Amino acid sequence: AQSVTQPDIHITVSEGASLELRCNYSYGATPYLFWYVQSPGQGLQLLLKYFSGDTLVQGIKGFEAEFKRSQSSFNLRKPSVHWSDAAEYFCAVANQAGTALIFGKGTTLSVSS
């Protein structure tokens, strides 16, 4: 069965510093992968997705993610973090039928000044 692991529960980054959030997935075939962000009391906003092709994916708000099949990873990166990036970040993989997303438990990002 598919699964997603986000090893870091909570990360604190200084404003202006770079960011990398880790995501590992378990899936036999080529996965459909996603990163979502959730601000307090809000729903989930799609940051970026990977279906196929170029393994470096650009998203909104300056985020990017790299799909590495050999490491079963899909890490999210941002070169310079802003205070408004503080939120909960979820990595997800689509199930085999393509009807549902399987989410990790999330990583909480705090940004210090």
Next chain:
Amino acid sequence: ETGVTQSPTHLIKTRGQQVTLRCSSQSGHNTVSWYQQALGQGPQFIFQYYREEENGRGNFPPRFSGLQFPNYSSELNVNALELDDSALYLCASSLAGLPLHFGNGTRLTVT
């Protein structure tokens, strides 16, 4: 373009009661999915509706049921509420698959 809207935003119910949550899909989207997000957890898939039929279901008991209407809006019904049903319920819509576009959710508290 109107996004996914959910109502109500907050709800308090008593154990054993029944609840109905509502969702209007994003304009042009024909598929609606429901997720349960417990505090401190990632969302968990409840079920998906496509063309008014259930098109996939997660590991939730039958007391969780749903409907999709001809205008693609949807309802989630939960019978015999339990304390563990307290969660944020998220509706998401899509055009026949992925990616999903989520609403802001309904916060359900069961006392």
